[in-house]
Amino acid sequence: MLEAARLMRRFGEKVAVDDVSFVVPDGTLTGFVGGNGAGKTTTMRMIMGVLGIHGGEVRWNGHTVTAADRRRFGYMPEERGLYPKQPVLDQLIYLARLRGMSTRAAFEGAMELLDRFELGGRRKDKLESLSLGNQQRVQIAAALISDPVALVLDEPFSGLDPVAVDTMAALLKEHAAQGIPILFSSHQLDLVERLCDRLIILADGRVVAQGSAEELTRSGTPRYRLVVDHEPVWLREFAGVRVIEIDGTTAIFELLDETTDELLIQALAEGSIRELAPVRSSVSDIYREAVA
Incomplete structure (x- = not known):
């Protein structure tokens, strides 16, 4: 060793x-x-x-x-x-x-x-x-x-x-x-x-x-993918969320607290949800977060 x-x-x-x-x-x-x-x-x-x-x-x-x-x-x-x-x-x-x-x-x-x-x-x-x-x-x-x-x-x-x-x-x-x-x-x-x-x-x-x-x-900030039927620009103003990227109807974001209920309510109020799932961070993601 x-x-x-x-x-x-x-x-x-x-x-x-x-x-x-x-x-x-x-x-x-x-x-x-x-x-x-x-x-x-x-x-x-x-x-x-x-x-x-x-x-x-x-x-x-x-x-x-x-x-x-x-x-x-x-x-x-x-x-x-x-x-x-x-x-x-x-x-x-x-x-x-x-x-x-x-x-x-x-x-x-x-x-x-x-x-x-x-x-x-x-x-x-x-x-x-x-x-x-x-x-x-x-x-x-x-x-x-x-x-x-x-x-x-x-x-x-x-x-x-x-x-x-x-x-x-x-x-x-x-x-x-x-x-x-x-x-x-x-x-x-x-x-x-x-x-x-x-x-x-x-x-x-x-x-x-x-x-x-x-x-x-596991030690990093939880990251998620949200896919809806319209561009989720509202997510940029949502408390407790840091948007990484919005590409068309797909958003990648970090959830800064553990509560997803209010986010789901808002997403449903804006339209249909096709996907909301955790995203595995890459080494690049881990590196950028560590040196930020």
């Missing part, structure tokens, strides 16, 4: 990460989401020891993380950190050897990953000759090649085409199924919703919400 406990980081007078705590349980995919400057990359760098910690600590399996622990983590930084003028296969083998793998195991592992990403035919090419999307695939392979015990991935899906996204998603699910805790950041909220067991939402350097999508949805 990977844990951040009250992490803090300053840059001069600015507090970039402020009392951030969360757990990435074994065998879970945990999505780390937030706007630009929210503190995601800084937090990941502290977890990996790339940046110093000004407060709090990182824990691995209940103890303060050590350099030896971190050497067993797979890490993908926001900026690509590979060698542009080296052949793809050579540098994957080199990086795997640095992690203690034999040359044969490193070769076999590198070829398996390159084949999964449809790059086996480009294994002798220099990294700089690949497209940015294919360079991203190689960067991901570098994070996965040494059989890591935990994965910390900063925007791993950025620049990937849909086929590569599916391949990457399958790889992450395979690692999670082996009990590996996985933390990854992404701006693609629909992808986070599809993949993740848990979410951590950051804003202004602080955790503003965390939990499963279901837990976060």
Whole structure:
């Protein structure tokens, strides 16, 4: 289990990460989401020891993380950190050897990953000759090649085409199924919703919400869909309701109190009700509410 406990980081007078705590349980995919400057990359760098910690600590399996622990983590930084003028296969083998793998195991592992990403035919090419999307695939392979015990991935899906996204998603699910805790950041909220067991939402350097999508949805403001036989413009003036959207005869709204009787009476007074039903919030909805 990977844990951040009250992490803090300053840059001069600015507090970039402020009392951030969360757990990435074994065998879970945990999505780390937030706007630009929210503190995601800084937090990941502290977890990996790339940046110093000004407060709090990182824990691995209940103890303060050590350099030896971190050497067993797979890490993908926001900026690509590979060698542009080296052949793809050579540098994957080199990086795997640095992690203690034999040359044969490193070769076999590198070829398996390159084949999964449809790059086996480009294994002798220099990294700089690949497209940015294919360079991203190689960067991901570098994070996965040494059989890591935990994965910390900063925007791993950025620049990937849909086929590569599916391949990457399958790889992450395979690692999670082996009990590996996985933390990854992404701006693609629909992808986070599809993949993740848990979410951590950051804003202004602080955790503003965390939990499963279901837990976060239950803790949010109830949201409903109303379908009538005319445009329900009256709903905008109705007390206890915040209208999200009115599209023709359909309205999506939040109910700010628990009483629906008066709303139903008003709706019936305006005409027929075709539907009044709760709406499941998306991760995007949860995110917008958490950072508002």
